Amino acid sequence: MGExxxxxxxxxxxxxxxxxxxxxxxxxxxxxGSLTAVDGLDVTIEAGRVTGFLGxxxxxxxxxxxxxxxxxxPTSGRALVNGESYLSLPQPLREVGALLDAxxxxxxxxxxxxxxxxxxxxxxxxxxxxxxxxxxxxxxAARKRAGTYSxxxxxxxxxxxxxxxxxxxxxxDEPVNGLDPDGVRWVRQLMRSLAAEGxxxxxxxxxxxxxxLTADQVVVIGRGKLLTNAPVSEVIATNSGxxxxxxxxxAGGLARLKERxxxxxxxxxxxxxxxxxxxxxxxxxxxxxxxxxGVRLHELSGKPASLEDAYLQLTADSVEFGSAVxxxxx
Amino acid sequence: xxxxxxxxxxxxxxxxxxxxxxxxxITATLLMAAGAxxxxxxxxxxxxxxxxxxANGLVGPGTIAVMGASLAQFALIALATLVMTGEHxxxxxxxxxxxxxxxxxxLLAKGAVVGATILVAGILLGLLGAGLxxxxxxxxxxxxxxxxxxxxxxxxxxxxxxxxxxxxxSAALRGPVAxxxxxxxxxxxxxxxxxxxxxxxxxHLAAALPGTAGDHYLRGSSDPYPPAIGLLIVAAxxxxxxxxxxxxxxxxxA
Ligand SMILES: Nc1ncnc2c1ncn2[C@@H]1O[C@H](COP(=O)(O)OP(=O)(O)O)[C@@H](O)[C@H]1O
Ligand SMILES: [Mg+2]
Numbered sequence: 001m002g003e004x005x006x007x008x009x010x011x012x013x014x015x016x017x018x019x020x021x022x023x024x025x026x027x028x029x030x031x032x033g034s035l036t037a038v039d040g041l042d043v044t045i046e047a048g049r050v051t052g053f054l055g056x057x058x059x060x061x062x063x064x065x066x067x068x069x070x071x072x073x074p075t076s077g078r079a080l081v082n083g084e085s086y087l088s089l090p091q092p093l094r095e096v097g098a099l100l101d102a103x104x105x106x107x108x109x110x111x112x113x114x115x116x117x118x119x120x121x122x123x124x125x126x127x128x129x130x131x132x133x134x135x136x137x138x139x140x141a142a143r144k145r146a147g148t149y150s151x152x153x154x155x156x157x158x159x160x161x162x163x164x165x166x167x168x169x170x171x172x173d174e175p176v177n178g179l180d181p182d183g184v185r186w187v188r189q190l191m192r193s194l195a196a197e198g199x200x201x202x203x204x205x206x207x208x209x210x211x212x213l214t215a216d217q218v219v220v221i222g223r224g225k226l227l228t229n230a231p232v233s234e235v236i237a238t239n240s241g242x243x244x245x246x247x248x249x250x251a252g253g254l255a256r257l258k259e260r261x262x263x264x265x266x267x268x269x270x271x272x273x274x275x276x277x278x279x280x281x282x283x284x285x286x287x288x289x290x291x292x293x294g295v296r297l298h299e300l301s302g303k304p305a306s307l308e309d310a311y312l313q314l315t316a317d318s319v320e321f322g323s324a325v326x327x328x329x330x
Numbered sequence: 331x332x333x334x335x336x337x338x339x340x341x342x343x344x345x346x347x348x349x350x351x352x353x354x355x356i357t358a359t360l361l362m363a364a365g366a367x368x369x370x371x372x373x374x375x376x377x378x379x380x381x382x383x384x385a386n387g388l389v390g391p392g393t394i395a396v397m398g399a400s401l402a403q404f405a406l407i408a409l410a411t412l413v414m415t416g417e418h419x420x421x422x423x424x425x426x427x428x429x430x431x432x433x434x435x436x437l438l439a440k441g442a443v444v445g446a447t448i449l450v451a452g453i454l455l456g457l458l459g460a461g462l463x464x465x466x467x468x469x470x471x472x473x474x475x476x477x478x479x480x481x482x483x484x485x486x487x488x489x490x491x492x493x494x495x496x497x498x499x500s501a502a503l504r505g506p507v508a509x510x511x512x513x514x515x516x517x518x519x520x521x522x523x524x525x526x527x528x529x530x531x532x533x534h535l536a537a538a539l540p541g542t543a544g545d546h547y548l549r550g551s552s553d554p555y556p557p558a559i560g561l562l563i564v565a566a567x568x569x570x571x572x573x574x575x576x577x578x579x580x581x582x583x584a
Contacts, residue, residue, distance in 0.1 A: 066424075066583070066584075069427075069428050069431075070427070070428075070431045071424050071427060071428070071583065071584040072583040072584070073583060086431055087431045087432070088431075089431065090332075090333050091333070091336070092428065092429070092430075092431055093428075093429060096428075098428055100424060100425075100428075101421055101424065103420075103421060104420065104421035104422055104423075104424050104425045105420065105421075105422050105425060106344075106348055106416065106420050106422050107420070108348040108349060108350070109344070109347045109348050110347070113343065113347035114347075116343055116347075117340045117341075117343035117344045117347070118340065118425075118429055120336060120339035120340045120342075120343055121336045121337055121339070121340035121429035121430050122336055122429060123332070123335075123336050161425075
């Protein structure tokens with residue numbers, strides 16, 4: 001079961017360790033009129049790790065999550081949780097916890113009463129409501145009307161709801177939206193500890209930097225189509241070359257070094273009279289070549305490749321008009 | 331059955347944890363009080379339609395309560411409609427359906443909770459209307475305890491069925507305005523339009539509408555059909571509306 005953070009003592013008298021539970025998307029497709037929002041996704045999301053669900057705005061992440069939860073009907077294909085359709089689960093909150101849209105509640109009801117109704121629906125003990133309120137740090141605001149909550153508090157209430165049934169599978173659609181840096185760190189830690197307990201954690205985001213720190217595995221989609229489904233490290237390695245910066249004090253040395261590296265490197269950029277960027281070689285290799293040539297170096301540095309670079313490269317062709325950064329619906 | 335029990339408890343909690351229900355009940359009480367008082371005063375002065383008076387020239391307080399209920403029903407229809415359409419306007423429906431994915435169960439639970447609440451409220455409103463009518467009717471009043479309670483019960487049953495009808499229709503139409511307007515049109519706008527020309531076919535049509543059928547049931551009139559048939563017609567409308575709502579909820583994305 002891995003280690004548990006004491007802060008997040010989530011299990012409530014559930015002595016059986018749950019069987020590994022997974023999410024299966026089988027040729028999942030959703031069309032809205034002529035728009036294909038989700039296009040034949042075939043993905044299995046495994047237990048015990050955080051799977052990031054990446055894609056630019058409008059890529060189809062939320063639609064996919066709605067189909068997993070039985071809210072949208074797939075045009076074809078299906079989404080299964082532990083081999084079953086969500087619609088057939090008698091007490092779904094004990095199997096799947098989800099945060100889709102934190103605003104999807106009646107603002108006139110207090111946060112606690114919202115969770116209380118939720119608990120009743122799946123015969124969950126009301127004492128569990130106070131437990132999850134404590135976990136998300138909303139105890140003090142629990143008796144205030146949810147309409148008065150800030151974006152971040154709403155998000156915490158949504159996360160409390162996702163944890164309510166102590167489910168083995170968790171879905172979070174853009175969970176860090178509206179959270180302050182502390183909140184973001186807290187969510188990241190929560191995801192990690194949920195996965196460490198053996199749960200299946202599926203988190204969508206359009207923020208690549210966030211996923212690099214949180215996810216073990218990433219599923220990247222663009223325009224509804226699967227672009228990649230691989231461990232984070234692999235995505236970074238295969239999709240973004242590591243870039244090395246070399247700075248030299250004299251233009252002659254620079255020209256000679258460039259000539260020397262050309263046959264070995266996939267790409268060399270001549271930035272100015274003193275600077276080169278090199279891809280496809282290691283720092284050691286570049287250093288050795290410079291040493292053999294006897295050229296003086298003022299800088300030899302490598303920028304670590306990031307998921308961000310990999311992601312931009314992957315989705316370059318599938319970004320809807322200018323929507324990679326902003327716009328579109330969540 | 332267990333799952334339906336959970337859904338009912340959730341809907342019960344939801345109903346009683348916003349202010350909507352209180353506004354609706356207070357409004358219904360005011361409408362019943364005002365309506366019953368006014369009709370009782372008219373009755374006392376003999377200014378009511380003749381068929382409301384009994385053979386001995388007296389008026390039953392229960393009859394006055396029934397007339398009050400025809401006003402009070404709008405507050406309760408609004409309650410039932412808002413309970414359902416509010417889920418769509420806030421997006422709460424997507425949360426509700428992740429708790430209880432079975433559309434039929436959500437609809438049954440809402441119908442049961444709203445129906446039961448309105449049943450009790452309706453009976454109490456009926457007793458209130460009759461109770462107000464007794465002193466105002468004075469010697470025009472035909473005070474028979476049994477009649478008063480049976481009228482109050484009938485009011486509760488009729489209002490509960492109309493509430494369930496509103497839930498079903500709102501589930502099918504989703505928007506509050508569309509739902510309220512449709513119910514209003516079916517209950518009170520269409521019947522007088524149909525019956526004005528006094529055409530046999532149109533009269534039959536009007537008699538099959540829930541408002542008219544409910545009226546027969548509540549007044550115990552046996553003109554085109556006995557009161558029990560009136561009750562059955564209202565119940566059939568409620569079931570049909572629930573089925574329509576269920577069909578739409580299953581077919582459409584939430
Ligand atoms: N109910 C809907 N009706 C029509 N189009 C929709 C609907 N929901 C989503 N879309 C469209 O489907 C595409 C995918 O949307 P979404 O799943 O929200 O993407 P993401 O969550 O990745 O930003 C977008 O082009 C969006 O406009
Ligand atoms: Mg989205």
